Amino acid sequence: MTRMRGQLVVLGIAVSYCLLYAVMAIANRLDPAGLFNLLMLGGVIATSVYSWRKDSGVLIPVGIIVMVGAHTFIGQRIAPDTLTSGAILLTSLLTLYVGIKVNLYLPRRHWIVFVASFFALYAIFILKLDNAEPLFILFLLAMTACARSLRLMSYFWAAVVSLTFCQPYAWAAILVLFFVITALHGARGGVPSVLALVFLGVGLSLVFLVLLPVILSMLGEDLHSLELMFRDPRIRAAIGVTAVSSTVSTAVLFVFCVPLAYALARLQFPGRSFLLSLADLPIVIPQSVAGIAILHVLGRRQVIGGWFAETLGIPIDGTMLGICLAQVFVAMPFLLRSAVVAFEAVPEDLELIARSLGASPWNVFRRISFPLAARGVFVGVVLAWARAAGEFGAVVFVAPTPETAPIAAFNRFNSVGMAETAPLVSLLLLFSLAMFFLLQLSTRLLPDANNLSGRHR
Amino acid sequence: MNPALFIADLRVTLGAFTLGPLSLGLEHGDYVVLMGPSGCGKTTLLKTIAGFMLPESGTILLGDRIVTRLAPEERHIGYVPQFPSLFPHLSVRQNIAFGPACRGLAADTLSARVEAVARSIGVGDLLARMPNTLSGGESRRVALARTLATEPAVLLLDEPLSMLDAPARRELAETLRRIQARTGIPTLHVTHHDEEARLVGGNCIQMETGKLR
Numbered sequence: 001m002t003r004m005r006g007q008l009v010v011l012g013i014a015v016s017y018c019l020l021y022a023v024m025a026i027a028n029r030l031d032p033a034g035l036f037n038l039l040m041l042g043g044v045i046a047t048s049v050y051s052w053r054k055d056s057g058v059l060i061p062v063g064i065i066v067m068v069g070a071h072t073f074i075g076q077r078i079a080p081d082t083l084t085s086g087a088i089l090l091t092s093l094l095t096l097y098v099g100i101k102v103n104l105y106l107p108r109r110h111w112i113v114f115v116a117s118f119f120a121l122y123a124i125f126i127l128k129l130d131n132a133e134p135l136f137i138l139f140l141l142a143m144t145a146c147a148r149s150l151r152l153m154s155y156f157w158a159a160v161v162s163l164t165f166c167q168p169y170a171w172a173a174i175l176v177l178f179f180v181i182t183a184l185h186g187a188r189g190g191v192p193s194v195l196a197l198v199f200l201g202v203g204l205s206l207v208f209l210v211l212l213p214v215i216l217s218m219l220g221e222d223l224h225s226l227e228l229m230f231r232d233p234r235i236r237a238a239i240g241v242t243a244v245s246s247t248v249s250t251a252v253l254f255v256f257c258v259p260l261a262y263a264l265a266r267l268q269f270p271g272r273s274f275l276l277s278l279a280d281l282p283i284v285i286p287q288s289v290a291g292i293a294i295l296h297v298l299g300r301r302q303v304i305g306g307w308f309a310e311t312l313g314i315p316i317d318g319t320m321l322g323i324c325l326a327q328v329f330v331a332m333p334f335l336l337r338s339a340v341v342a343f344e345a346v347p348e349d350l351e352l353i354a355r356s357l358g359a360s361p362w363n364v365f366r367r368i369s370f371p372l373a374a375r376g377v378f379v380g381v382v383l384a385w386a387r388a389a390g391e392f393g394a395v396v397f398v399a400p401t402p403e404t405a406p407i408a409a410f411n412r413f414n415s416v417g418m419a420e421t422a423p424l425v426s427l428l429l430l431f432s433l434a435m436f437f438l439l440q441l442s443t444r445l446l447p448d449a450n451n452l453s454g455r456h457r
Numbered sequence: 458m459n460p461a462l463f464i465a466d467l468r469v470t471l472g473a474f475t476l477g478p479l480s481l482g483l484e485h486g487d488y489v490v491l492m493g494p495s496g497c498g499k500t501t502l503l504k505t506i507a508g509f510m511l512p513e514s515g516t517i518l519l520g521d522r523i524v525t526r527l528a529p530e531e532r533h534i535g536y537v538p539q540f541p542s543l544f545p546h547l548s549v550r551q552n553i554a555f556g557p558a559c560r561g562l563a564a565d566t567l568s569a570r571v572e573a574v575a576r577s578i579g580v581g582d583l584l585a586r587m588p589n590t591l592s593g594g595e596s597r598r599v600a601l602a603r604t605l606a607t608e609p610a611v612l613l614l615d616e617p618l619s620m621l622d623a624p625a626r627r628e629l630a631e632t633l634r635r636i637q638a639r640t641g642i643p644t645l646h647v648t649h650h651d652e653e654a655r656l657v658g659g660n661c662i663q664m665e666t667g668k669l670r
Contacts, residue, residue, distance in 0.1 A: 354555065355528065356507050356508065357603065358607055
């Protein structure tokens with residue numbers, strides 16, 4: 001009986017609300033918006049009657065009360081005109097309808113999330129989005145569309161929070177949050193481990209820190225300013241110098257490090273581990289120190305560098321050759337390390353069997369060892385290339401000109417400041433990322449020795 | 458005329474373990490099963506004959522060639538390891554063709570050779586497959602076909618029938634016996650299983666730690 005009475009109360013409220021609106025509409029001489037509102041109020045009544053007859057519990061009347069109440073006391077006060085107010089009410093009705101469905105057919109937590117989201121949206125609307133009704137309506141529509149799945153709901157809230165609280169960095173925030181949510185939802189161990197999820201969260205917050213400046217810089221500029229920057233001959237030259245020098249450096253590293261890595265992986269000799277740790281030295285040495293050290297040997301006022309410059313006519317500092325030398329120096333550990341690990345992963349037995357089948361050592365390397373290590377080697381190539389292209393500290397001492405891209409960014413920042421450098425930064429970021437992803441992708445196409453190798457059943 | 462394979466006073470040292478000195482001869486058409494417990498040096502013996510490790514002293518003769526110190530690719534000895542160790546990035550066809558191609562067989566005879574060998578071992582319809590899609594028994598057969606395709610002077614089999622279920626083991630033993638009867642290739646088969654010698658019908662020699670009995 002009490003439930004029935006409650007529903008009658010709801011019905012009463014809805015009807016009186018309708019009458020109120022009708023009076024208002026007639027007083028306004030029935031403009032289209034007023035008519036629109038009337039139609040919608042018909043919808044409120046129909047929904048109330050429907051839910052009452054279906055006897056689907058007390059939540060629906062409560063929902064209607066809240067909705068109509070909110071609309072009457074808050075929406076009406078905020079909405080500037082009847083049309084907007086009507087649109088809000090219409091959206092609210094849709095929300096109510098979806099809410100009924102969620103309550104009836106989905107697990108309880110969906111319903112809780114849905115209702116909480118609804119009120120939270122209203123709160124955000126009042127506190128944060130003053131007078132942005134269209135946005136609110138859009139949010140509400142999106143929320144009802146996401147109601148089916150908690151995962152969609154979390155994406156929705158990532159978008160809402162980013163758009164309302166993270167201006168002017170909303171898009172960057174959306175990207176990062178979507179990434180985090182995707183990672184968290186996709187996280188699957190054999191047995192779900194709370195610890196692993198917490199660790200993932202901890203790690204992702206650092207990823208956030210890394211991603212944010214990158215995304216911000218990339219999204220901060222419009223295409224036009226990027227294009228202008230790209231047309232600047234000085235910038236073009238710098239990008240060209242970087243592309244050529246880093247590619248040459250990587251090629252040189254490839255030619256020297258791949259054989260060395262194979263030898264290190266296959267031979268045991270005194271001083272092997274010393275050689276391996278020596279190869280890591282460039283990682284340990286501060287890059288500026290490395291640059292000065294190279295200059296100290298190869299600068300044109302030094303003995304060796306002077307001999308190169310005067311006797312051979314090949315100056316090293318301040319030339320492309322110098323840039324490549326500095327890049328080779330700093331990038332070497334990355335290629336060498338990856339290649340050694342890759343070759344060590346190729347079973348030595350396979351090589352011996354290939355030889356016993358009649359293959360010469362060179363053929364074994366060419367047809368067995370290198371193809372199986374290729375993926376790891378190319379990961380090293382990608383890392384070394386990236387290191388070479390991005391090197392600043394060592395290069396700036398050995399060869400401040402011709403300008404590479406990182407040096408161009410530094411010089412520009414020093415001469416004209418942050419705002420003027422931003423488009424260049426975006427451009428360089430886009431270039432590096434495109435190149436990096438391209439190389440990573442090509443790495444994926446190579447056979448993965450770990451996946452293929454003889455796991456016998 | 459020397460025997461096809463002759464081993465004289467072979468001594469191999471591997472850390473604390475010493476194999477031999479031992480002597481052994483295989484005539485053309487011989488199928489010898491060398492039987493002994495795990496760790497008695499069977500695999501070491503085979504690997505030394507194949508050239509994967511060098512002996513301390515002694516001589517390995519292949520016909521009238523001294524191969525003791527030759528590189529594996531110069532010996533022309535077929536070694537089928539205990540674990541098939543197929544080249545994982547090559548298809549079955551490429552695996553079988555690897556040896557003959559390295560020995561310079563022309564492309565047109567090569568594919569005929571590969572198909573003939575594959576058929577005789579019973580892997581004719583696996584040629585397009587990749588090694589990681591093969592079952593244990595299939596991998597064994599492909600490894601055997603890969604070795605036989607080089608037409609080795611001697612065949613060394615390391616536990617060829619281990620870790621197979623009973624029907625697969627009987628079938629593979631049957632294949633080995635058939636190949637041996639057809640080609641007469643001298644075969645040294647090591648195992649720790651009593652049953653295998655009977656299955657393949659070879660002469661059995663017992664081995665103890667580092668010594669022939």
